[in-house]
Amino acid sequence: MGNRVSTVLARQLGGQLLAFREAAGMNQSRAAEALSSQTAKVAKMERGWVPFRDPDIVALCKLYGVEEEDVVTGLLRLAKLDRERRRAKGWWSVLSPGNLREYIAMEDAALKVRIWQLSLIPGLFQTADYIRAMAVPDLSADGIAQIEQVVDVRRRRQARLYGDDPLQVHAVIWEAALRQLVGGAQAMSQQLTHLRAVAELPNVHLQVLPFRAGGYPGIGGPFNILSFADEGAVDVVHMDGLRSTTWVEGREESAAYANLFGRLCGVSLSPYDSIQLIESIGKEMRP
Incomplete structure (x- = not known):
């Protein structure tokens, strides 16, 4: 019974299969025949209510004419990660069940992430000292252990920026996040030095929205857009609040956030000018 829940990953996978079925002009009954199953199973798959079997995915893709190997x-990668998440077997299973574990599982499966951040350096770019400074001060043994767990989780997430198949990241950061002295001037100077180095990675596209831009779209709050397939696939939008997390999964809704992100990029500095501003602010913080 524990697997009979709708997860974000499964809904993402089911939504893509639904789009392929509709593009092929087929109904659920035809899909069920290909699986030697009932229509109800196809409906549950498309709504993300059940874990996916690899043979079912391959059979449906063949039926729908989806031949691109990638x-x-x-x-199949999404399905595997969803099964691992349901059994809590990913590296992120060390975290307590909740929104953070859900997001990290999604990020671990994503091919690309677009980030809009107002007041903090994005987690994928944070240094260990910055992370520790952001934690609520707690000098107890348990408190220190929890902080170091957060540092380790960030480090594992950041590993996806490197390697043969790195995560593609396009981040837009408001200038305020660069000037906030998290951990003091020295720690923040080191953070900006690291941010500049990360911005040089070929898979990272970093822009800064400067104060002089004036009023700007997206002032309502930060968000991340996670992409799992080629252009045209439905993206998932993640927004963190003080006491809750919001997932936006519909095609029209996610497209609206993609449009908003594009507008933010349009009023932000170019990657080159963004690096120049980061260097300038970093110099102001050095003794």
Whole structure:
């Protein structure tokens, strides 16, 4: 019974299969025949209510005429990660169940992430000292252990920025996040030095929205857009609040956030000018 829940990953996978079925002009009954199953199973799959079997994904892709190997491989990767998440077998299973574990599981499966951040350096770019400074002060043994767990989780997430198949990241950061002295001037100076180095990675596209831009779209709050397949696939938007997390999964809704992100990019500095501003602010913080 524990697997009979709808997860974000499964809904993402089910939504892509639904889009392929509709593009092929087929109904759920035809899909069920290909699986030698009932229509109800296809309905549950498309709504993300059940874990996906690899043979079912391959059979449906063949039926729908989806022949691109990288697309099928991407779907199989999502299914595998969803099964691991349900059994809590990913590296992120060390975290307590909740929104953070859900997001990290999603990020671990994503091919690309677009980030809009107002007041903090994005987690993928944070140094260990910055992370520790952001933690609520707690000098007890348990408190220190929890902080170091957060540092370790960030480090594991950041590993996806490197390697043969790195995560593609496009981040827009408001200038305020660069000037906030998290951990003091020295720690923040080191953070900006690291941010500049990360911005040089070929898979990272970093822009800064400067104060002089004036009024700007996206002032309502930060968000991340996670992409799992080629252009045209439905993205998932993640927003963290003080006491809750919001997932936006519909095609029209996610497209609206993608449009908003594009507008933010349009009023932000170029990557080159962004690096120049980061260097300038960093110099102001050095003794």
